Structures are given as C-alpha cells and as structure tokens.
Amino acid sequence: MHFFSQTFKYEHPWSHVVIGMWHKYPNPHCTHVVTVDVVDRSIDSKSGIIRTERVLGCKQKTPIWIVKLFGGSEDAFVREISFVDPASQVATITSVNLSLSQFATCFERIQYTPTSSGHTAFLQTAEIQARMAMWRSMADKFETWLVQRFEQNANLGKAGFTDVLRTMWEAKQQQAAHS
Amino acid sequence: MAHSLSPECTPLKHAYDSCFNTWFEGYLEPAVSPSSSEQRAQYSKKKADEFEERCGKVWVEYKQCVQKAVKDKGLGDLLDQARVENPLRDPPPAPSPGEVSSSSSSSQ
Structure with a gap:
C-alpha cells in the first residue's frame, strides 16, 4: 500500500472554489481527462448537501506491459463522488478507478474548506493498493506449479541416474566375469 | 465544457451542465x-x-443517454461493483490530523 498526501491553499473564497469545481475540465494542464459525465445527483432537501456521482474518462499513456499483462486499454475510467455541504462549508471529492480495479485500486480524497483568511484549504490524500488476495493466489498457483515441476524433475533425475549407474556397473561386472 | 463519454450524449450533457451551473x-x-x-x-x-x-x-x-453509454462501454458491472464496495451515500468524515502532511510518503 502506498500513501500520498498534500496540502495547498487557493487564494479564493470557498464558494468560488466550489463553483469552480464544475468548470475544472477540459483543462490544458490535465489533458488526460477527456470526458466527464454526471451519473447521479441528489440535493438533500433538509441539509442542503449536494451529492454528485460522476464518471471521468481519461486517456493516458499506459506502459505497454501493463496493457499486455492486464488487458487494459488507453481509456481509463474513474468514479467520483462529491459532497458539497453549504452549512459546514466542506466539499469532499472521493475518486476510485473503475478500470483495472480488479488488480489495483487508487482511492483519492480531496477536501476543500475555508481558511480564517477567507481563502480555501485544499487537502488531498490517496491510497494505492494492489489487490493482494489476487497476487497471493496467483503466487500460490505459481509456487505449486514450481513444486510439481521440481518433484517431477527430481524423479526423472533419480530414474535417469539409476539407469546410468546400473548400465555402468553392470557392464563392469560383466567384463569382470569374462576376464 | 468537457464531452460526454458518448458523443451522442454530449449535447444533452452540455444542456444539463449549464442548467446545473446556473x-x-x-x-x-x-x-x-x-x-x-x-x-x-x-x-x-x-x-x-x-x-x-x-x-x-x-x-x-x-441520464437515460449516459446510462446506456456506460453499459455500452462495458462499465456497468464495474460501476455497480464500485457502488457496492463504497456506497458513499453520506459525506465522509474529515481526515484525521495524523493523515495530513505536506509531503508524499510511501510504505509497504
């Protein structure tokens, strides 16, 4: 598991940052994000919290060995869930990869909160984790196969050497008997 | 405004985004x-x-358009699975101060 975190301050009021959230893409700095779709949205009529679920489509240069090994493609999709709470003035954005998620997950969380100076604090954390169960079961299978191969080869080796010794010494014995 | 994952949904997406943003x-x-x-x-x-x-x-x-597009792209099952794993129906709790640092770190 790998962890990542960073903090930053935007010199804009919280409301401007939260309005800006919906205008982030397309962005010349983030050309890897090519599509953005809202797949679900709800406004809590009591708390006023807006929950939005989006699917982001990314194009990135995946190393060819990853594509070959995992059967992925250049298109990668991410599920993003955001909550905007105007009462507490907290906005959180959680993102998890959909593509290749059977092999590894990247769980990212971003939070925007107002600072006392009227600016906005940005906090980003991420956890990147390979699906260990998958690796372990694959490793177990590989190990079992190796053990079987080793036993097989060991048996073949034993049989082979037995033959060599028998042939060698039987021949010597025959020679001795004749002389 | 970013495109939809299906070009046929893009006009509807733009109309919806504009409406929401306003x-x-x-x-x-x-x-x-x-x-x-x-x-x-x-x-x-x-x-x-x-x-x-x-x-x-x-x-x-x-929504109708994008739901079809999600299925056509083969993302339907992945999205369903992700929703089961992390429903995220309510706002997550604030990260604990221990998690906060300004540098990146890695551990096994």
Whole structure:
C-alpha cells in the first residue's frame, strides 16, 4: 500500500472554489481527462448537501506491459463522488478507478474548506493498493506449479541416474566375469 | 465544457451542465450565509424543488443517454461493483490530523 498526501491553499473564497469545481475540465494542464459525465445527483432537501456521482474518462499513456499483462486499454475510467455541504462549508471529492480495479485500486480524497483568511484549504490524500488476495493466489498457483515441476524433475533425475549407474556397473561386472 | 463519454450524449450533457451551473451559482451564496437549521431546511427544500423544475426534464433525457453509454462501454458491472464496495451515500468524515502532511510518503 502506498500513501500520498498534500496540502495547498487557493487564494479564493470557498464558494468560488466550489463553483469552480464544475468548470475544472477540459483543462490544458490535465489533458488526460477527456470526458466527464454526471451519473447521479441528489440535493438533500433538509441539509442542503449536494451529492454528485460522476464518471471521468481519461486517456493516458499506459506502459505497454501493463496493457499486455492486464488487458487494459488507453481509456481509463474513474468514479467520483462529491459532497458539497453549504452549512459546514466542506466539499469532499472521493475518486476510485473503475478500470483495472480488479488488480489495483487508487482511492483519492480531496477536501476543500475555508481558511480564517477567507481563502480555501485544499487537502488531498490517496491510497494505492494492489489487490493482494489476487497476487497471493496467483503466487500460490505459481509456487505449486514450481513444486510439481521440481518433484517431477527430481524423479526423472533419480530414474535417469539409476539407469546410468546400473548400465555402468553392470557392464563392469560383466567384463569382470569374462576376464 | 468537457464531452460526454458518448458523443451522442454530449449535447444533452452540455444542456444539463449549464442548467446545473446556473442553478448552483444562485444556490451557493445564500446557502453558506448563517441561518437557523429551520431556515436552512426551508431554503434547501425551495431550491431543490426549483432545481427539479428547471433541470429535471433535461436530466431525465441525459441520464437515460449516459446510462446506456456506460453499459455500452462495458462499465456497468464495474460501476455497480464500485457502488457496492463504497456506497458513499453520506459525506465522509474529515481526515484525521495524523493523515495530513505536506509531503508524499510511501510504505509497504
């Protein structure tokens, strides 16, 4: 598991940052994000919290060995869930990869909160984790196969050497008997 | 405005995004100003109804289009699985101070 975190301050009021959230893409700095779709949205009529679920489509240069090994493609999709709470003035954005998620997950969380100076604090954390169960079961299978191969080869080796010794010494014995 | 994952949904997506953005900008400023929870609930209800009234129709059309596109791209099962694993129906708790640092770290 790998962890990542960073903090930053935007010199804009919280409301401007939260309005800006919906205008982030397309962005010349983030050309890897090519599509953005809202797949679900709800406004809590009591708390006023807006929950939005989006699917982001990314194009990135995946190393060819990853594509070959995992059967992925250049298109990668991410599920993003955001909550905007105007009462507490907290906005959180959680993102998890959909593509290749059977092999590894990247769980990212971003939070925007107002600072006392009227600016906005940005906090980003991420956890990147390979699906260990998958690796372990694959490793177990590989190990079992190796053990079987080793036993097989060991048996073949034993049989082979037995033959060599028998042939060698039987021949010597025959020679001795004749002389 | 970013494109939809299916070009045929892009016009509907743009219409829906514009509708939401206009509504949201009007919603947010008064929503952050302090008020009692009663006033907040009243305001939230009014604005939620207003959003439904203004953007509800285009949302139904766009949602239909994008749901099909998600399935066509083979993302339906992945999305369902992700929703089971992390429903995220409620706002997550704030990260604990221990998690916060300004540098990146890695551990096994």
